[in-house]
Amino acid sequence: MKKIPVPETERKWLRCPYCGAKTILYSNTAECSGVYVMCTRNCKRVFEAKIENGKQVQ
Numbered sequence: 001m002k003k004i005p006v007p008e009t010e011r012k013w014l015r016c017p018y019c020g021a022k023t024i025l026y027s028n029t030a031e032c033s034g035v036y037v038m039c040t041r042n043c044k045r046v047f048e049a050k051i052e053n054g055k056q057v058q
């Protein structure tokens, strides 16, 4: 079964789960896990960028 590609229509900010700061941009087609992002704007903590079906999972 081939997945029908969803067009990229929207980009959202991945937010730090600790302080809510904007970190990286992801699109509505993004799938991501096991990628770690450092919050450079506020708390400097490292968290996992987990995205399923274009939505941030926390």
Ligand SMILES: [Zn+2]
Pocket (backbone or CB within 6 Å): 016, 017, 018, 019, 020, 021, 039, 042, 043, 044, 045
């Ligand atoms: Zn933060």
